[in-house]
Amino acid sequence: MSAASRVINFGAGPSALPDSVLQEATKGLLNFENTGIGIAEISHRSPEFTSYLAGVEALIRQQLGVPSTHSIFFTQGGGTGQFSAVVLNLLARHRLLYPDLRDEERGLDYVLTGSWSKAAHTEGLRLGGGQVNIVVDGRLHSKDAKSFDNIPPHASFKFSPNPALIYYCENETVHGVQFNHAPESIDSEGKSVEGTFPFHLLPQGQLAPLVGDYSSSFMSRPIPRLADHAVIYAGAQKNIGPAGLTILIVRNDCIVDVDAAAKLGAQPIPITLSYKTLADGKSVYNTPPVLAIYISGLVLKRNSELGxxxxxxxxxxxxxxxxxxxxxxxxxxxxxxxxxxxxxxxxxxxxxxxxxxxxxxxxxxxxxxxxxxxxxxxxxxxxxxxxxxxxxxxxxxxxxxxxxxxxxxxx
Amino acid sequence: MSAASRVINFGAGPSALPDSVLQEATKGLLNFENTGIGIAEISHRSPEFTSYLAGVEALIRQQLGVPSTHSIFFTQGGGTGQFSAVVLNLLARHRLLYPDLRDEERGLDYVLTGSWSKAAHTEGLRLGGGQVNIVVDGRLHSKDAKSFDNIPPHASFKFSPNPALIYYCENETVHGVQFNHAPESIDSEGKSVEGTFPFHLLPQGQLAPLVGDYSSSFMSRPIPRLADHAVIYAGAQKNIGPAGLTILIVRNDCIVDVDAAAKLGAQPIPITLSYKTLADGKSVYNTPPVLAIYISGLVLKRNSELGxxxxxxxxxxxxxxxxxxxxxxxxxxxxxxxxxxxxxxxxxxxxxxxxxxxxxxxxxxxxxxxxxxxxxxxxxxxxxxxxxxxxxxxxxxxxxxxxxxxxxxxx
Missing domain, CATH: 3.90.1150.10 (Aspartate Aminotransferase, domain 1)
Known part of the structure; x- marks a missing residue:
């Protein structure tokens, strides 16, 4: 089929892919990089795929300016799996850092601005129970006092004293609400500039672990203060590839010995959700979504060529x-x-x-x-x-x- | 590239796919079923994909003779995620059925015959702790007293009194050990025929919940006594499709209200691992691996035509x-x-x-x-x-x- 007869897909995702990428992918399906084996058939531990995966990582690192303090992981999609993973991994980290706190002192802080942050909050409640805190509910700041239609003013944010995580969804796909991307989103005192990310300075002087869900805006523009995030994650299926892949950027101090934390009383983490497993296994301990990674790699390469x-x-x-x-x-x-x-x-x-x-x-x-x-x-x-x-x-x-x-x- | 110049891939998986399927898939990448949208771009909630998914389910149901007592789900690969999911879902079921038992009475029974059952057992230990029981260790029955090289005699099996699950791996990909597929694998008294599956009759007269990991043999031959299994699952990447998809066959009484079980003290389940979520959301609550499902569907359709x-x-x-x-x-x-x-x-x-x-x-x-x-x-x-x-x-x-x-x- 010629590209001309393809419709224009303005859908909210899984979304359109560049025609040139799809044409290239049809070749890879039959023969991946001259191995004589299709990409859907090749071993995820083969040298060819290992090297391809490293290339995809490098493209993300270079384009977003991900510093060496942060690791990049590839795991199964969609974003929903990460609603659980961030809670379990960052509670484990919190437990190791502060073994003596009570559960209710391990706040899980959610900024509610639309249906995706609401779903993440619901999962926090399922896994974290009583320690969940709503930083702000956008509906209380809406035109009709019931819809998600805004990023609320920072003055209204209420953080836990020492949260295990602060979650925000950078772009709410359903409601069309997005955080402001001012290049300087944090001032010299470490406070967020109005309209930008919900940074929160702890009394000890560090920022509380900030988790950004970038599922529907990843790679669409730079991420200011990326290095000040604990975790950033994104399903591939909006801007860079097919459904089935989620990309994670995790600050290295958030990759903790989850089993040691469990011995101290943290909830055990299913192994495929553990950042430690992703790190130790270089994203291939659990069979990765090879085909989705391949197509995402083609898109990222094209992006790089475009600028x-x-x-x-x-x-x-x-x-x-x-x-x-x-x-x-x-x-x-x-x-x-x-x-x-x-x-x-x-x-x-x-x-x-x-x-x-x-x-x-x-x-x-x-x-x-x-x-x-x-x-x-x-x-x-x-x-x-x-x-x-x-x-x-x-x-x-x-x-x-x-x-x-x-x-x-x-x- | 012509099919002739493709190498023959005897790898252990992700494995070879039929050339005709790959050729067909290249068309779907650009235009899925005349929608004008490629399969990697289409919404998993579109009528076209919903209908395709129902067709894939029907092909599995018909070819394996899956009765209406069992549901078929599609979720993210690989099989490793299911090592955790079966434990959490079947412990939740056990908790709802027997709320008053102590944790150590909720046995997790593992039949060890190779490295995959060993990995599943390790995950059982991580999540289930003290209640894990080894039914038998194949290494103790091996030629050299240390390798996995056999399915041990049934007389050596030791089950928990009332296990939450009995796990076996039907085919051990690494060691090349496989259960015998005698058509009659259970006798009139409900006992396993020697060499076949580890059925275990409870005093109440039902079979204990049997979990079969079929990752490397799914769709390669019929599954005898399929209806007597609680859960069967398989990564797609051996016999039916690309990496990234796991197919589940779950007996309906194993799809339980996991949140109600958590209120009774069961461990909360990350939402993407809950069978209840898969059932209620018809496998698309979490964005499914659309591309892997598509190619698997092409393979299954071809299988059906071949017999x-x-x-x-x-x-x-x-x-x-x-x-x-x-x-x-x-x-x-x-x-x-x-x-x-x-x-x-x-x-x-x-x-x-x-x-x-x-x-x-x-x-x-x-x-x-x-x-x-x-x-x-x-x-x-x-x-x-x-x-x-x-x-x-x-x-x-x-x-x-x-x-x-x-x-x-x-x-």
Whole structure:
């Protein structure tokens, strides 16, 4: 099938992949790097795959500027598995650092800004019980006092005294809410700059372990203060590859002897979720998702050739600005209503409502007829959601914007 | 690349896939079932994928004769994740059935016959602690009193009084030890027929929950008494697809409310490992490995057209017999030494040693020169290992046998 007859997929993920990558992948399926064996068949312990995996790691390290204080791991997708893993690994770390604290003193701090942070919080409650703390609930700061539509002001954040982790979801795929990426997101006193990440300075002078879920924005732009994070993780299936792979960036002091922690009373960790196992086994103790890693590697290589995350930051900013501009035109005309408050609007997922009976259906139908798909909002929010992941080109965005303008004119 | 220039991959897995499947998969990568979207990009909640997944389930159900008492789930690979999942889910079930027992009365029974059952046992110890019981250790019944080379006699099995699970690994990939597949593996009194599965009748008259790890033999032949198993699971990467997918067959009474069990004192289960989550979410609560499921579906469809597991039983038996025959010729000549005792020899992984300095290297080199690869034994056992998974044809086996005979003649 020619690339021309492929539809444009604005879906929220698993998302579009570049045509050139898919063409390359079809070759690898039959013959991976001249081994005569397809990538779906090759051993994950073969020298060829080991070297490929090291190359993928290097591409991430170089593009995001991951320092040597942090390790990069590859594990099974999706992100949900990591909701559990961060809790168990960071509670183990906390137990080893502070063996004498009571469970309720091992706070698990969640910043709630949408349905993914809410799901992570629910898993924290399942595994951590009484020690879970809500730093802030975005719904209490929303326009209608019930929806996730904003990153709340930092003044409202309430941290535990000595949390085992602080969790935030950098981009909420369902609600289209995203943290602000100011290059300087932490001031000279170690406090977060308003609108940026929920850093929290402990009395001892270090930052509390910060966990960022980057599942739907990873590799779409640089990550400021990456080195100040304890853990960053992301499912591959938005910006860099197929479903089935999650990439982890873990600060080395968070890779702890989980069995030693269990002897001190921490909950035992299923072995595939342990960072220690990932580190000791170089991500292949448990059979890794080889095919998803392969395709992600092709995407990352292409990214690098294009100019890496700095290139994507530039392009993604432009794409988002163009779409938000036409959404604002629709708002002014009384045809659209944007879901998210200004200042918290996501570059990746743009959510709005088409006002008027049957109008939303007409909007979606018109788009489908022009070969543009995946625009229906998540069932929990409704309306329209436009996902502008890396593989969506500026040209494809222009085509969508032209269609939206046409739709507005017909109203 | 033409199929002809692909090497023959006798590796122990991730293993060979049929050329026709790989060719078909290259089309799906660009355009999945005429959606205009590639399979690596499509939503796992789209009607097209939902229907495809139901089709894959139906193919497994039909070919293995899975009754309606059992559910089929798809989850992340590899099998190692399930070492933890069976323990946590079946301990939760045991807790709900017998809330008043002490932990040490919730036996986790392991039949040790090779390195995979040993790894499962180690995970049982990590998560279950003092309640772990070794039913039998195959090393105590070996030729040299230290290797895994046999399925021990049933008379030596020692079960816990009321175990939460009995675990066995049907085929030990590393050691080449496999349970006997007699069609009647349980007698009229509910006892196992010698050499077959470790069924254990409880005083109440039911069978204790039996867990079979079928990672390296799934879909290679029928599974006798499948309905009498509590859980059967298998990584896809041996006989049916790429790494990244594990398939589960779970008896419905083993899908329990894990959170209710946790309230009674059971250990909480990370959500992606809970059978309840897999059941309620129809295997897509956590983003599933879509690409691996897709390719596995293509393989299963092809299997079905060829005659299903009955066809493979016939072909795999012939392939194994041909190779064991030439291995025996080598043994008689004093050139080879088979690793596994007669009666416990695997159809899937045939392990033997080439005697004499430098002979093994020469054997491997000669095979490579003829385009046959993956024959080196696992580092923990050494020697040669020939893996004869479904995708290896009889013709390819003949080519290997001819080479081995030639090698023997040159000695």
């Amino acid at each position: 890496g995350v700095k290139y994507y930051e530039r392009v993604n900013k432009k794409k988002a600005e163009k779409v938000y501009e036409v959404v604002r035109e629709g708002e002014e005309k009384g045809v659209f209503r944007g879901h998210v408050q200004e200042g918290s609007r996501s570059w990746m997922n743009i959510v709005f409502v088409v006002l008027g009976d049957g109008k939303e259906k007409a909007f979606l139908q018109g788009a489908e007829e022009k070969g543009m798909t995946g625009l229906k909002g998540h069932r929990s929010v409704g309306g329209i959601r436009i996902s502008l992941y890396n593989a969506i080109t500026e040209e494809q965005t222009d085509k969508l914007v032209a269609y939206i303008r046409e739709f507005l004119e017909s109203q | 299903g597991v009955k066809y493979y039983e016939r072909v795999n038996k012939k392939k194994a017999e041909k190779v064991y025959e030439v291995v025996r010729e080598g043994e008689e000549k004093g050139v080879f030494r088979g690793h596994v005792q007669e009666g416990s020899r695997s159809w899937m992984n045939i392990v033997f040693v080439v005697l004499g300095d430098g002979k093994e290297k020469a054997f491997l080199q000669g095979a490579e020169e003829k385009g046959m690869t993956g024959l080196k034994g696992h580092r923990s056992v050494g020697g040669i290992r020939i893996s004869l998974y479904n995708a290896i044809t009889e013709e390819q086996t003949d080519k290997l046998v001819a080479y081995i005979r030639e090698f023997l003649e040159s000695q």
